[in-house]
Amino acid sequence: MALKHKRLDFTTQPVCLSDKAAIAFSGGRTVPIIRDGETVVRDSWKIAEHLEERYRDAPALFGGDIGRGVSQAFNAWVDRAVVPAMLSVIAADIHERVDPADEEYFRSSIEKALKTSLEQTRSERDDALRRLGRTLEPMQAALKRQPCVCGRAPAYADYILFSVFQWARVMSPHEVLGPEDPLCAWRERLLDLFDGFARNAPVA
Incomplete structure (x- = not known):
């Protein structure tokens, strides 16, 4: 993106x-x-x-030094909070869809990271979804007031958060957002960007 x-x-x-x-x-x-x-x-x-x-003459991803600093902090939050929360929801689905050559590698690395079995993540999906929802509460509040994470138009912070939802979208058949969640409408807007570039991505 x-x-x-x-x-x-x-x-x-x-x-x-x-x-x-x-x-x-x-x-x-x-x-x-x-x-x-x-x-x-x-x-x-x-x-x-x-x-x-x-590519300084192209549209800015950060919007200046202050925007760069805020974007870096947001990137760290996504990496350390949102990604692990989402992984707990979709790990078993990913395992079913990875290349057969990757199944053992994925299982061992993800079970080590999550400190539980893939089968356990599947049985605890509802609890993981609730934890994901709590993690995303700041963004839900923000997107009730503005159309994008970055304000009136999307930029880097939108794209890095969206990447987590796109990951879930292409690797899991389960919906991770309710229809009334502000993040759901935001995700749809991001899917439509650039002539539907992300929407047209192959789904596993």
Whole structure:
């Protein structure tokens, strides 16, 4: 979404979770990764910083130094609070949909991270959904007053939070938001951006 926001053309390359050799060129073991000319950048936040610095004439992701600082704090909250809360809801669904070569790797790494079995996460889905809802209360309150996390129009903070919901949307058949949740209408607006770019993503 950040690349679309910057009006950049790009291609994507899917990678299996356990295929670390495929991403060894990045110097790391996780995605996302971009290759921009001769420059390789990994990690969502570092990628956003790179795009903002390199493509200054394109629409801004942060909106200045203050916006950058707030966006970085928001990024940390999403990584450390929203992602784990969502993972507890959809982990078992993801396991059913990953490439067969990744099933064992996914199970072992996620059960270690969540400190429970995938079967237990499935049986406790309702409790996990309630915890996710409590985690998202600040955003629910904000989106009752404004259409986007960033105010009148979306920018980086919207995209990083939206990425978690898109992850759930493509990997789980279960709805994680109620129809009256302000986040539901916000998610629909983000799905429609850029000619429905995210809405048209393949669903597992």
